[in-house]
Amino acid sequence: MAEYSHLSELDSEFAPYVTQLNSAPRLPEDDMDWTYDENNSIDGRTGISIVNVEYRLAPEHPHPIGLNDSYSALKWVSNIVDRPLSGQILQVACFVHPNAVPDKYKPSLLSFEQIKDAPLLNAETALWCAGQLDGSPTGPEVSPLLYLSYAGLAPVVNQVCGLDLLRDEAFLYEKLLRNEGVRTKITVCPGVPHGFRYLFPAIKLGVEDYLSGLRWSLNGAPQ
Numbered sequence: 001m002a003e004y005s006h007l008s009e010l011d012s013e014f015a016p017y018v019t020q021l022n023s024a025p026r027l028p029e030d031d032m033d034w035t036y037d038e039n040n041s042i043d044g045r046t047g048i049s050i051v052n053v054e055y056r057l058a059p060e061h062p063h064p065i066g067l068n069d070s071y072s073a074l075k076w077v078s079n080i081v082d083r084p085l086s087g088q089i090l091q092v093a094c095f096v097h098p099n100a101v102p103d104k105y106k107p108s109l110l111s112f113e114q115i116k117d118a119p120l121l122n123a124e125t126a127l128w129c130a131g132q133l134d135g136s137p138t139g140p141e142v143s144p145l146l147y148l149s150y151a152g153l154a155p156v157v158n159q160v161c162g163l164d165l166l167r168d169e170a171f172l173y174e175k176l177l178r179n180e181g182v183r184t185k186i187t188v189c190p191g192v193p194h195g196f197r198y199l200f201p202a203i204k205l206g207v208e209d210y211l212s213g214l215r216w217s218l219n220g221a222p223q
Contacts, residue, residue, distance in 0.1 A: 016047075016048050016049070016083070016086075016218055017048065017049045017050070017051055017077060017081050017083070018048055018049070018050045018051065018089075018214070019051045019053060019073065019074050019077050020050055020051065020052045020053065021053050021055070021070050021073075022052075023093070023094075048214065051073075051077050053069075053070060053073040053074075055069035055070050055073070056069055058132045058133050058134060059132045059133075059134060062133065062134035062135070063133045063134055063135030063141070063142060064135065064141060066133075067141055085154045086154065086155070086217045086218055086220075086221070087154050087155040087156065087157060087213075087216070087217030087218075087221055088153075088154055088155070088156050088157070088217075089156075089157040089158075089159065089210065089213050089214070089217070090156060090157065090158045090159065090170070090173075091159045091210070092159065092160070092161055092164050092166055092170070092194050092195060093158075093166070093169075093170065093173075094126070094130075094166055094169065095143065095144050095145045095166075095169040095170065095172070095173045096109070096143040096144070096145040096146065096169055097130055097137035097138070097142055097143045098112060098123070098126065098127060098130065099130075099137045100137035100138045100142075100143050100146065102145075102146070105145065105172060108168060108171070108172045109168045109169060109172060110168055111164070111165050111166070111167040111168040111169075112126075112165045112166070112168070112169075114165075115163060115164075115165045115167075116165060118163055118164065118165045118193050118194065119163070119193045120193040120194050120195050120196070120199065121164065121165065121166075121193065121194035121195065122165065123165060126165065126166070130142075144173070145169065145172065145173060145176070149180065150176060150177050150180045150182055151180045151181060151182070152182075153177065153182045154182075155182065155183040155184065155185070155216075155217055155221035156174070156177055156182060156183070156184050156185070157184075157185045157186075157187075157213030157214075157216060157217060158170050158173065158174045158184065158185070158186045158187075159186075159187050159189070159206065159209055159210065159213070160186060160187065160188045160189070161188075161189050161192050161193060161194055161195075161196060162188055162189060162190040162191050162192060163191055163192055163193045163194075164192075164193055164194040165194070166194065170186070171186075174186045183221040183223060185213060185216050185221070187209040187212070187213070189203075189205050189206055189209065192206075
């Protein structure tokens, strides 16, 4: 980001914090700047402090290095602010490796094939990204849908794009969480592709949904 403060210098009571992790593939050296305007907007409208985490990237640093870096950063922030985790917001996330979908889930996961030529993220690119990660497709850290239980997770906000080939994974993951008693909130932006908010900032719906999810989490995730 173009402007920052060292978190250790901030008052732990200053404001709620959002730890932001972007899992997009490698971008140019200034890749952190692409969230700068969005973060300023969110911070200015909510008073929330955003911690934007930069972790070591694949393929030079294969799985689980990036995951461990991210988890270390999350724990570090949590130790400084001394607040309980109130929720998590998932935006167009990948929940299962395309080559590791269990038979029981295949009828529910049709979008990867139905819109395999979707703009911004197509099936070929998704498979390439998975290959760069170099993790086991059937490992639950790579494919969270394969965890045996989700009980005890913090409340989850799931933002879904209607023209995203990962769309059905998000719907199924939300259903599995809800079935195990995890509080969830899901929003859908119809007709837009993966990552649209960053390339089409004039479409404000995604930001409004994100802000709504933040408020829901901070208000105790009411059902």
